[in-house]
Amino acid sequence: MTTIGKPRRRVDGRAKVTGQTRFADDLNLPRTVHCKILRSSVPHANIRSIDVARAEKHPGVLLVLTGAHFPIPFGILPVSQDEDPLCRDRVRFVGDPVAAVIATEEATASDALDLIDVDYEILPGRATPLEAYENPAPRIHEYGEEGNVHKRVSFHFGDTDEGFAQADRVFEDVFFFQGNTHLPIEQHATVASPDPDGKLVVWSSTQVPHYLHRALSRALAMPAAHIRVIATPNGGGFGGKTDPFSHEIVVAKAAMVLGRPVKIGLTREEVFYCHRGRHPVLMKFKTGVKNDGSITSMHLKTFIDGGAYGSYGVASTFYTGALQTVTYRIPRYRFEACRMFTNKPPCGPKRGHGTPQPRFGQEVQLDKIAEALGIDPAGLRLKIVEKPDTTTANYMHVTTIGLADCIRSVVRRSDWANRYRRLPHGKGLGLACSSYLSGAGLPIYWNKLPHSGVQLKLDRSGGVTAFCGATEVGQGSDDVLVNIVAHILGIDPFDIRAVTGDTDLTPVDLGSYSSRVTLMMGNAAIQAAERARDLLAQAVSKKLDVPKERLVFADRRVFDTQDPEKGMTFQEAVIAAEEMHGTLGTTGSYTPPRSPAKYKGGGVGPSPAYSYTACVVEVDVDPVTGWIHVPKVWIAHDIGRALNPVLARGQVEGSVYMGLGEALMEEQVFRRLPPRLSHAIVHKIPSILEYKSPTSLDMPEIDTELIEHPDPRGPFGAKEVGQGPLLPIMPAVANAVYDAVGVRIDEVPITPEKIVKALDDKAKGKPGRYGPESFPDIAYPEPMIVPPPWEGGDGHATNDPERKRAAKMAEKTS
């Protein structure tokens, strides 16, 4: 009896349906006081002064903090330590934190915010990346490439000009993907308290307790060993809780100053300001193809709206071009990207992190290419699918690839051959594909340490406790952990207690992001559990006088495979092992394999394994109103192996849902107030009512198939499932709209207004298209020249000055 691959109730299922899962805001410690944050009302200004005297005198107020209390900046990436817990001298967007009040009651703290006087010297605000690019002064940050350019990159993987010369046709298309936000139903919350020893404890709705731990240590100048971070289960994250946040540092500081618990729960409006959501990206694809559809060359340019801070932006910038090559064979590839600072809430990693935007452009352009060449879009993709065990032009290593099976699955189930291009006007089908990482190959700070660690404790009670720093954000990471350990030890998942996301108790796991947990924690858990099984097997072997190799661990017993009656209970086995070895404990750890991408910037994109997805979306489009209804989605996901199919299907269908939200309605947009009202750049819709997301009434029927070809690098063959299935939805909707009414919407979201505009244009004899007209002339830097493997490349850039220095050093020493 094994539970691997069997549909099961997750281990924390009962807690969730009884309301007993303790989220951060559910913690009510004795003597708790409450924190509220004053946020900037202007998008860009120098702070001349802050007067807190009236707030400090307000009855019930215990403490008022400002930037003066926080001399050390922070940020998620070592290269972007550009945020202040409370702004010291400059605010950069409406919502930037300026001061904090801690009071006995939350309402009192709220009232006192109104008593703080901030004197701002207004600076010009930049609402769009082009505005920021064309106006290098004033700089929003004093670091970055120049002016308001945060990060610029350029790569040549082979001679793309030669590739275009070889092409029969060259296609150039410009696309725009609007920003959107995670909208987890749980608002961020944090509780901080000194423990009885005087050390700091922080409970927070974070996906990354380890990175928060590091940020707190740095920003508060406290030894990390004196800080304990406990990641409470997250009420949804989707990437929105993967940065350390100012409010976490502020309440930690306040708790240490006041010597008592301090709590903050953000309002929904504040959650919109924390953001770190999808970057708005303008992109241009130039793709050369042969008449049979095979790609000879691709050139991708992206122009990225980063918002006011760095966040993960450097990584996001690379991600806008990292994964184009892992789905289809692209022999020559050129990629240029540029991320701008603007005076809006910072963008960061949302489900798919930087890759859904270019995936949208790539898949819509492929649809156009297929039409122009007179090839079926599914057939075209099947023809150009990348091969397994391949290193791509940009040195991403693909192990297994089940994309062709995914395409065949959705084509068959949707009756594509009989329905595509054959439905009545107003009805249409669209197909698109995608890929995603099963964990980032590198951590966010340089080190050679394991990415995930698991410890097991077993004792004479027969109980097993599994410790891991991984964080339960709803995806079921605790269930993956106990499922794997239970399988190897032959016990039931319910027999195991999972202790996770606690920096005092659990070994480091880098966190719940980049779809890394199942693969990385899973492999660490396998190692720890196999070591434990080995300790038990040694003892049982001696006791029963049966060779170790013949012992089986199953059904809560350890027995002789040749004589199943001869054996003992699992508890007896643990007792025997404790007699033989003393106190029992094992560890396991996982570090991803080294990537063949050795060039600078090649650290973003590599992964132990890539998942693949294909989907077909059906739409009904009203040709008069442009209204779009999605009755059905067929999706197939190459997961390698589904450890718990109930949870795997939930991730796929949750991704379909979130993708439909992005495709049809969700947008994080801003407007400029009229000059007489401050001219500020404000969030247009910082509320759930106005930020539209799909409800139960908007959901189509979803027909899901999991494609299971175990990947040698995954635990029991498992690859990721939490992010990849979101990516093909947006382009599939756009392609389906074209099939339905014959207009191209080269922009996300795809709204009725845009469809009507394109239909009107088409009726007037103009191209039936809605989308950006042109791509600005951006000065990208000198490219890194990285010859692909088939042109004799070794993964390095031939013109990297660092590499030349290294080669010279090597010459000298030899």
Added chain:
Amino acid sequence: MRSLVPLALTVNGEPVETAVAPYKTLLEVLREDLDLTGTKHGCELGECGACAVLLDGKPVLSCLVVGHECDGRAVTTVEGMAGRDGVLHPLQESFADLGGSQCGYCTPGILLTAKRLLDDNPDPTRDQIADALSGNLCRCTGYNQIFEAVEAAAAKMRGR
């Protein structure tokens, strides 16, 4: 000073007497004064449905109900869904088994809204379920596993 007002109500079948700040919502009274943190909040503006509870058997958004106005009334929260014997409600069982709950944050509000639906209509169609739950946002599941869990619970309840 904001003086407290007395409040006597029935919560999950048990009489409760307390005194609450007059400005507090039912949501705040439940979570902060009665320590019933199973009821969640996602907006405190009546937009997300996470705080839904049953007030005299009917679903309400507890963030839009003034706490002291519930004097003399009966409130059911997720903590009151299981029987006194600790046996879970069929909806709780099916949500746990069938993936109806991922992060679990919207779950209490959805469970109570679905309970009222099944109390009124033991055999709802898929459309009726979607309609009943249209005020409860879930960002994790994509709703389909929630629909299936409600249908499974309904079938189980009809069969007993």
